[in-house]
Amino acid sequence: MEKKQSDLCFEILRRFHKENILDDLILIGSWCIYFYKDYFDNVPYIDRAAIRTRDIDFLIDKPARIKHAVNIPELLKDLGFVTILKGREGYVKLDHPDLMLEFLVPEKGKGTDKPVPLTKLGMNAVALRFLSMLTENVIKIKIEDFDISMPHPINFALHKLIIFQRRFKEEKAIKDRSAAVDILKALIEKGEEASIREVFNSMIPKWQKKVIKGLREAKEKDILNLLTVGASTA
Numbered sequence: 001m002e003k004k005q006s007d008l009c010f011e012i013l014r015r016f017h018k019e020n021i022l023d024d025l026i027l028i029g030s031w032c033i034y035f036y037k038d039y040f041d042n043v044p045y046i047d048r049a050a051i052r053t054r055d056i057d058f059l060i061d062k063p064a065r066i067k068h069a070v071n072i073p074e075l076l077k078d079l080g081f082v083t084i085l086k087g088r089e090g091y092v093k094l095d096h097p098d099l100m101l102e103f104l105v106p107e108k109g110k111g112t113d114k115p116v117p118l119t120k121l122g123m124n125a126v127a128l129r130f131l132s133m134l135t136e137n138v139i140k141i142k143i144e145d146f147d148i149s150m151p152h153p154i155n156f157a158l159h160k161l162i163i164f165q166r167r168f169k170e171e172k173a174i175k176d177r178s179a180a181v182d183i184l185k186a187l188i189e190k191g192e193e194a195s196i197r198e199v200f201n202s203m204i205p206k207w208q209k210k211v212i213k214g215l216r217e218a219k220e221k222d223i224l225n226l227l228t229v230g231a232s233t234a
Contacts, residue, residue, distance in 0.1 A: 005098045009056060017146040019070040026149045028134055029057040033179055035141050036153055043189040046182045054100045061135040063105060063118055071122035089114050092124045106131040130162050154199045157183040161214035177218050184223050193226055200227045
């Protein structure tokens with residue numbers, strides 16, 4: 001992780017904490033891999049120094065419940081972030097040479113191809129499928145003198161096994177798949193096999209099939225057996 005990127009990420013988190021909006025946000029995406037380091041402090045884990053991504057994504061489970069109002073584009077403007085609009089509908093992203101900041105929400109019902117307004121934050125969000133599983137098992141990670149919310153590594157890894165199959169870019173797909181497998185192996189090393197099965201069994205069958213398909217593509221027979229054979233005898 002380049003120091004410039006990590007310093008900028010930490011400064012964003014500090015400012016969100018100061019403005020009392022961190023409790024409304026769940027950090028998702030590849031930056032979670034970096035911050036999971038303390039969770040896996042006693043087992044072999046991913047080489048975090050090799051993780052480089054411009055995208056820093058925040059998930060908001062219930063936008064209507066945001067308590068504090070702050071104009072995020074203005075809050076981060078002095079750091080060099082500029083507002084850009086993507087697509088015909090005008091999805092808002094904050095762009096910086098080192099980071100790209102975006103907000104996401106779980107897709108509800110039939111979904112929508114329009115941005116979801118985040119009026120109190122001066123932004124809008126993209127609604128995507130499968131994100132609800134990242135809100136169901138959230139953990140807190142200590143960062144300096146405050147906490148950030150992130151999906152439990154189990155949910156994070158199983159989610160990655162689904163979405164890598166939807167990537168258009170092969171390089172990104174391989175990266176997501178590798179991260180998912182590495183985290184699941186670290187969880188197994190940590191002794192969390194039963195918890196992995198429990199989360200997998202709580203998923204709807206359609207999503208379970210996608211996870212199984214992803215593991216087959218990754219040729220991870222041991223993890224596949226843990227979820228399928230192990231689940232039937234639990």
